[in-house]
Amino acid sequence: MTRNYGKIYAGPQALWLTVFFAAPLAIIVAYSFMKRDLYGGVLPQASLEAYRSLANPTLLSVAWRTLWVSFIATVFTILIALPCGYSIARSGNQAMRLFLVIVPFWTNFLIRIYAWIAILGNEGFLNDLLKILGLRTNSVQFLYNQGAVILVLVYMYLPYAILPLFSTIDKFDFTLLEAARDLGATRMQALMKVLIPNIRGGLVTAVLFTFIPIFGAYAVPLLVGGKDAYMLGNVIADQVTKTRNWPLASSISMGVTVLTGLAAVIFAATSRRTAQHVVEDSGIGPLSATAGIPSGGQA
Amino acid sequence: MKKLRLHGAYRAVRATLKGIRPLPPRISGSGPPATGRKGHAKRRRGIAVSDFVYWAVIAFLFAPLVVLFAYSFNSSKSGSWTGFSFMWYERLFLGSGLLWNAFGNSAIIALGSASAATLLGSLAAVGTSRYSFWYRPYVKSMSFIPMILPEIIVGVSLLVFFAGVGLKLGLLTVWIAHTTFNIPFVYLLVSARLEEFDPSIIEAARDLGATEVQTLLRIILPITMPGIASGFLTAVTLSLEDFVITFFVAGPGSTTLPLFIYSAIRFGVSPVINALSAVMVAGTVLLIYPARNFLKAYAAH
Structure with missing residues (x-):
């Protein structure tokens, strides 16, 4: 009988994630039930103040906007990604078509945001073009509104949706159609009643991979949205680094975490899939050695 | 042989339309090999629509990168094009x-x-x-x-x-x-x-x-x-x-x-x-392009 080495192998990782992942989250939970101290930090007193202040109208409107933007951006992303994945799966040159999706995806996250600033900015490419064509004499403000945020979010997360959709559509037996x-x-009935139910797993993965990171978006609303298009991620960051109201930041984080967890539970229930399937569907797995597809998602 | 396969497909579709999930095609043996499937990929109107969306998406994904690339050779700092120059690359590396x-x-x-x-x-x-x-x-x-x-x-x-x-x-x-x-x-x-x-x-x-x-x-x-x-x-x-x-x-x-x-x-x-950005995008392409065949192997799999 061999000894149980499992504990020894898994021990270091378990310890690391306990200290640097579980403990910090536990601190957030604890802080959300405490009173704020004046210059950052918390007073060790139990209090529901942070949760009560969640109900302020400004915060609620940001929360509503975050949900709305995430919903709209996810819907657009999936609706565009679905025919894309289908097209790649049915193409005779899948490798080339995947390659074309992966190149922009692999380009640095901030550079892709920056590219949109260079296009939509007041002195950007689009305004330049409009002036050259004589359509405008003064600059149009394309940036710093909700529309710009949705556009850039769709741009950022399209590949996250295309890749899992492609990999499940590719496994689909087209003779069924x-x-x-x-x-x-x-044709429509065939697609809706035969194709869609058969690729449900990939569809759920794609929705999750776009909705969750968009819901926690920080950089995109900060850089192309401005104050009027701030999302919950920006509020959390401001409360931590500027206002230094850590209990409030913690309680908002709790809200975001609970909603994310809820989405994950719904996902697990509807698709009966494990993390492993998600990795396979996402295309992170076998591809990553060669293409290094990043995932998890930042925004 | 092909007839047999189609028969399996019929049963699977019947089952699906009735709301019963068929066995996964690979296991039930109704799924033809990848090459056979390519043969079925006849060009029809619906497929052309999805191809159109695909190429539009590729244009959308690449457009910002192309703009960045072009402007990296602009001789002035402002958004307007004033002439060709390598000065920003010089600034970047030196x-x-x-x-x-x-x-x-x-x-x-x-x-x-x-x-x-x-x-x-x-x-x-x-x-x-x-x-x-x-x-x-x-x-x-x-x-x-x-x-x-x-x-x-x-x-x-x-x-x-x-x-x-x-x-x-x-x-x-x-x-x-x-x-x-x-x-x-x-x-x-x-x-x-x-x-x-x-x-x-x-x-x-x-x-x-x-x-x-x-x-x-x-x-x-x-x-x-x-x-x-x-x-x-x-x-x-x-x-x-x-x-x-x-x-x-x-x-x-x-x-x-x-x-x-x-x-x-x-x-x-x-x-x-x-x-x-231009250097990084070029680097990305150079890194992934040789791996294209692995993509193909993966895609075929």
């Missing part, structure tokens, strides 16, 4:  | 000490955190795949949660934690943070690899008298090498990319490349960043 047509289904 | 300093930090953090995460994650994957012990479920769930939690939460909680234990923000805290978010990816990729091979090989090695260390180094390590390598590369990539978490845990002197770009953007559009 022909069979459905032969049995009298219209 | 006059941007801080940028290269940040690049150095990024490289150190990426290699350091990927190494640590690969070591911890691979060992844990071996442990949880072969043994069961009381905290195995804990390890498994703890390796999934950091992946789905928004980065801002991870960043803020680490910042509060470091402040609590009195650790000064710097390269060390950035390294700790990056190792933390890299571990789950390595763990999952190595676990996936370990699931693929026949565990009786390990039993055979043990029966032939191999010690635990010998089994680990001479059997498990070579077999899981592809998983370990892809875990390491993924970790390096994620580390080089990360902005949000780093933003919270970096201190003076530990500026990484994304943080440097961020501060440059805050000062407005800078053509040096255009030049840097």
Whole structure:
């Protein structure tokens, strides 16, 4: 009988994640139930103050905007990614088509945001173009509104949705579509009743991979949105670094975490899939050695 | 033969239309091989629509990069085109000490955190795949949660934690943070690899008298090498990319490349960043292009 070495192998990782992941989260939970100290930090007194102040109208409107922006951006992303994944899966040159999706995806996150600032800015490419064409004499403010935030978020997260959708559509047996047509289904019926239910796993993965990072977005609303398009991530960051109201930042973080957790639970229930499947569907797995597809998602 | 296959497909569709999930095609044998499927890919109107969307998306994805690339050769600092010039590339390679300093930090953090995460994650994957012990479920769930939690939460909680234990923000805290978010990816990729091979090989090695260390180094390590390598590369990539978490845990002197770009953007559009972007995009293409065939192999699989 061999000894149980499992504990020894898994020990270091378990310890690391306990100290640097679980403990910091536990601190956030604890701080959310404490009173704020004047210059950052907390007073060791139990209090629900932080949760009560969640109900202020400014915060609620930001929360509502965050949900709305995440919803709209996710819907757009999925609707565009679905035919894309289908097109790649049915193409005779899948490698080339994947490559074209991965290049922008692999480009540095901030550089992609910066590119949009260079295009939409007051002295940017688009305004330059409009002036050259004589359509405008003064600059149009394209940046710093909700529309710009949604546009850039869709841009950032399209590949996160395309890759899992491609990999599940690719496993789909297309003769089923022909069979459905032969049995009298219209093209639309065949797609909706045969294709969509069969790729549900990839669809759920794609939604999760776009909605969750967008919901926690920080950099995109900060750089292309400005104050009027701030999302919850920006409020948390401001409360931590500027206002230094750590209990409030913690209680908002709790809200975001609970919602994220809820999404993950719904996901697990609807798709009965494990983390492993998610990794496979996302295309992180076998691809990453060669293409290094990053995932997890920052915004 | 083909008729038989089609018959299977009919039954599967009938079952689906009735709301009963058919067996997965590969198992039921109704799925034709990949080459057969290509033959079915007749060009019809619907397919053309999806192709149109695909190429529109590619144009959308590349347009900003093309604009950056073009403007990196602009001779003036403003948005308007004034003439062709290499001056921003000169500035990038010769006059941007801080940028290269940040690049150095990024490289150190990426290699350091990927190494640590690969070591911890691979060992844990071996442990949880072969043994069961009381905290195995804990390890498994703890390796999934950091992946789905928004980065801002991870960043803020680490910042509060470091402040609590009195650790000064710097390269060390950035390294700790990056190792933390890299571990789950390595763990999952190595676990996936370990699931693929026949565990009786390990039993055979043990029966032939191999010690635990010998089994680990001479059997498990070579077999899981592809998983370990892809875990390491993924970790390096994620580390080089990360902005949000780093933003919270970096201190003076530990500026990484994304943080440097961020501060440059805050000062407005800078053509040096255009030049840097062009170099980075070109680097990306050069790195992935040779791997195209692996993409194809993966896609065919």
